[in-house]
Amino acid sequence: MTPDTTPDKTKARLAARLAPGLYVTATPIGNARDITLRALDVLARADLVLCEDTRVTAKLFAIHGISARTAPYHDHNAAEMRPRVLRRLEAGEAIALVSDAGTPLVSDPGLKLVREALDAGHNVTALPGASSVLAALTLAGLPTDRFFFAGFLSSRQEARRKELAELAVIPATLVFLESANRLEAALADMAAALGPREAAVTRELTKKFEEVRRGPLNDLAAHYAEAGPPKGEIVIVVGPPEKRVALCAHEIDAMLENALARATLKDAVAEIVSMTGLPRREIYARALELSGAK
Known part of the structure; x- marks a missing residue:
């Protein structure tokens, strides 16, 4: 039998119960080492970990030696799961919420659960960490003092153009999530609606094949029209509009x-x-x- 060499302080910490409540926990967006010590501690000690996809979370747990109990919580079962989760919180359990990657509630399920937990008087704690939005902003080389996260644009061109027309006047850097198959069309519509703004297409952030391509929107649209859809998760960062002088x-x-x-x-x-x-x-x-x- 292999002797237990776990330090006594670590054993005591893992044995101690977490305070009851919901722990909204960020997980890596690519590199499995991009997780905080606090997140590992909470995930190891939680009574239950709610996962967008339990298979994805199981891989992360295997890397870090975590054996916590998990259950799926996603768009398709959230309405059914929320009352169960709230009953467990009422019973004094500590429950963690994770998404497949990054920070929960940012283009991931969980908002209604957080709202209902707060309304019921339960403690809700955020464990910050990896975020594709902030990582892309960091690498884009564009102004970061003011930014607007626009999430995913509509897949329909007419609706997408309307959304971009509304976003065009916002005096801030814009951040979008986009699928590879729609990237070229989205960039073309951005170039038409936003003009020749400087932008960056970031791909596979924190992973082995991380890539950041910078340039004017029209140049980026032309590149992907020729190169075709890239692989991986994509975040687009678009610089703010130029300050305009008054026109007669x-x-x-x-x-x-x-x-x-x-x-x-x-x-x-x-x-x-x-x-x-x-x-x-x-x-x-x-x-x-x-x-x-x-």
């Missing part, structure tokens, strides 16, 4: 006339709004006047 009515009219000559009134208005940051109602009214004058 004559300059706005010239921009509108140019846009109207090659696009529908609706698309022309969206283009000028994204370029100038002026109210859509104002640009639309002027576009109608110019269209009627022709």
Whole structure:
């Protein structure tokens, strides 16, 4: 029999019960070593670990020698699982919540559980750690003092373009998640709606084949149109709009006339709004006047 060489302090720590409550725990986004000592401690001592996919979490547990009890908690079973979890919290258990990768609740299930746990008066604790959003911001080389996380854009082009038109006027760096198959189309729509902003496409962050490709949006769109969909998880970071100087009515009219000559009134208005940051109602009214004058 192999002798137990675990230090006494470690044994005592693992034997001690966690305080009751829900522990929202970040896990690695790629490199299995990117997990905090506190997270390992909580995951090892929790009465139950709720996983987006128990198979994914089992691999992480095997690497770090954790044998905690797990149960699935995802979009398809959340409504059924939440009452059970809340009853266990009421009984005084310590329950950890993890996603497949990164920080739970950021484009992952868990928000309703956290809200209902708080409403029921249970303690909710965040264990911060890996995040693809923050990792991408760190590597992009773009302003980080103000950023807006937009998550996944719509898969339908018309809806995606509408979303981008709304985001165009936000005076901050934009962060998107995107699938490989939609990357080229999304970048092309970003270039059309946001203009030639500097951007970065980050892929497989913290993994062996990590890649960051930087450049203007139109150049990035052209690259992936030629190269095809890349492999891996993707985060896109787009720089903020340039500070615009005030435009006179004559300059706005010239921009509108140019846009109207090659696009529908609706698309022309969206283009000028994204370029100038002026109210859509104002640009639309002027576009109608110019269209009627022709």
